[in-house]
Amino acid sequence: MPAFEPVIGLEIHAQLLTATKIFCGCSARFGAEPNTALCPVCLGLPGALPVLNRRAVELATRAALAMGCEVHPRSIFARKNYFYPDLPKGYQISQYDQPLATGGAMVFTAGGRAVRVGLTRIHMEEDAGKSLHEGYADSARSTHLDFNRAGVPLIEIVTEPDLRSAADAAEAFSRVREVLVAIGVNDGNMEEGSLRCDANVSVRPEGQRAFGVKTELKNLNSFRHVKNALEFEIDRHVKARQEGTPIVQETRLFDPATGRTTVMRTKEEADDYRYFPEPDLPPLVVDAAWIESIRRVLPELPEARRVRFAAQYQLPDYDAGVLTQSMALADYFERVAAAAGNAKAASNWVMGELTRKLNETRGAIEQAPLAPDALGELIALIDKGSITGPVAKEVFEKMYASGRRAAEIVDAEGLARIDDPAAIDRTVSEVLAAHAATVAEYRGGKTKSFGFLVGQVMKATAGKADPARVNEAVRRYLGDPSGPRT
Numbered sequence: 001m002p003a004f005e006p007v008i009g010l011e012i013h014a015q016l017l018t019a020t021k022i023f024c025g026c027s028a029r030f031g032a033e034p035n036t037a038l039c040p041v042c043l044g045l046p047g048a049l050p051v052l053n054r055r056a057v058e059l060a061t062r063a064a065l066a067m068g069c070e071v072h073p074r075s076i077f078a079r080k081n082y083f084y085p086d087l088p089k090g091y092q093i094s095q096y097d098q099p100l101a102t103g104g105a106m107v108f109t110a111g112g113r114a115v116r117v118g119l120t121r122i123h124m125e126e127d128a129g130k131s132l133h134e135g136y137a138d139s140a141r142s143t144h145l146d147f148n149r150a151g152v153p154l155i156e157i158v159t160e161p162d163l164r165s166a167a168d169a170a171e172a173f174s175r176v177r178e179v180l181v182a183i184g185v186n187d188g189n190m191e192e193g194s195l196r197c198d199a200n201v202s203v204r205p206e207g208q209r210a211f212g213v214k215t216e217l218k219n220l221n222s223f224r225h226v227k228n229a230l231e232f233e234i235d236r237h238v239k240a241r242q243e244g245t246p247i248v249q250e251t252r253l254f255d256p257a258t259g260r261t262t263v264m265r266t267k268e269e270a271d272d273y274r275y276f277p278e279p280d281l282p283p284l285v286v287d288a289a290w291i292e293s294i295r296r297v298l299p300e301l302p303e304a305r306r307v308r309f310a311a312q313y314q315l316p317d318y319d320a321g322v323l324t325q326s327m328a329l330a331d332y333f334e335r336v337a338a339a340a341g342n343a344k345a346a347s348n349w350v351m352g353e354l355t356r357k358l359n360e361t362r363g364a365i366e367q368a369p370l371a372p373d374a375l376g377e378l379i380a381l382i383d384k385g386s387i388t389g390p391v392a393k394e395v396f397e398k399m400y401a402s403g404r405r406a407a408e409i410v411d412a413e414g415l416a417r418i419d420d421p422a423a424i425d426r427t428v429s430e431v432l433a434a435h436a437a438t439v440a441e442y443r444g445g446k447t448k449s450f451g452f453l454v455g456q457v458m459k460a461t462a463g464k465a466d467p468a469r470v471n472e473a474v475r476r477y478l479g480d481p482s483g484p485r486t
């Protein structure tokens with residue numbers, strides 16, 4: 001029996017972060033009362049005329065440029081005709097044979113391998129309304145319709161069938177999301193449906209070039225669903241091939257509760273939609289200078305930043321990955337590193353104490369009450385030996401709560417590191433004298449007591465004594481009975 005290779009392509013729908021809809025001035029905001037953001041245009045009333053939202057074109061262009069696509073100077077809106085209760089016009093305005101952008105690719109590393117997913121196209125279209133099947137007194141027998149989403153601008157990103165595993169497909173979706181969020185095109189909110197993924201999958205015997213019959217999995221709204229749905233579906237295809245059962249080209253839905261996919265409808269062909277150019281909209285013409293002006297202000301993308309962080313700051317890949325999860329976090333880290341003059345320490349503090357504190361307060365990095373240069377100053381104080389590690393954590397808490405600077409807190413509260421050998425010797429003698437029994441145990445061979453005794457001395461100095469000197473002084477005391485006693 002030959003081994004089978006999965007062939008996967010994605011179709012990702014992303015709502016554009018515009019204030020208003022794509023062809024009218026209605027609000028595109030999520031969460032309004034049902035059917036309150038409507039007008040004759042997005043309701044599809046006869047005679048209403050669409051006017052294209054310039055900002056939507058700008059955001060779609062930005063996404064296309066970020067993913068390396070060619071943005072075409074002229075593209076055409078087309079009517080995609082089909083009936084669905086949440087589609088009041090009876091057609092969706094989309095782009096068909098002349099989309100806004102073609103080509104491009106997502107390139108990333110996953111598990112140490114380089115993965116490249118070519119993009120077929122990025123086109124613009126309008127979203128449909130929403131059918132509400134739950135939450136109403138008569139939901140058992142009626143479906144309610146909310147048209148607020150009808151006309152919200154979307155891009156559809158269609159990839160080439162370049163993916164060869166469910167895990168890579170989920171990773172590719174996650175990388176697309178990361179880019180769209182980083183460039184401010186989409187909010188990445190899959191729960192609210194502003195980012196959705198369909199996947200096309202087939203299998204073929206390894207070494208064969210021709211594709212198998214594909215099925216389409218609709219509306220996968222999390223990375224895990226993409227992975228689980230594809231794993232189930234690949235398995236189903238392989239079993240069918242092994243048993244000689246034909247695979248039907250169809251659209252299927254994934255049920256996260258059972259982990260299975262079921263038939264939604266048999267696949268329609270493009271012919272079924274009777275596409276034709278939208279007569280109410282002129283061709284979309286974008287000039288080269290405008291495209292360049294959008295390209296010029298693209299920020300550094302997360303994958304590039306990850307690579308730069310590892311190289312420029314000598315950070316482990318893990319750190320570079322965590323710190324570039326959001327643009328704001330990466331920006332914050334870079335400012336801490338600059339102020340601290342110690343990138344690895346900056347990374348540890350941002351990923352450690354700062355993230356812990358933000359999680360505790362459910363705060364976002366954008367609202368962190370601690371300025372990055374202030375955290376950098378704290379790290380510099382530790383590096384200079386002005387304060388100890390334990391004291392630094394205490395100072396950090398105080399900075400976070402009060403907004404005061406590190407040096408000010410250290411001065412005002414007498415938290416500077418104690419380096420004076422005589423003072424340290426004195427404390428060691430006092431503390432060890434008070435723990436004579438433990439000292440005796442240590443001398444009797446229980447070497448584990450050493451750490452406890454050092455801990456007691458540090459505690460007696462409220463963590464301020466130089467730990468290296470304390471260590472040395474305790475060792476001296478224990479090793480030499482005539483040592484530093486007062």
Ligand SMILES: [Zn+2]
Pocket residue numbers: 021024025026037038039040041042043151
């Ligand atoms: Zn409207």
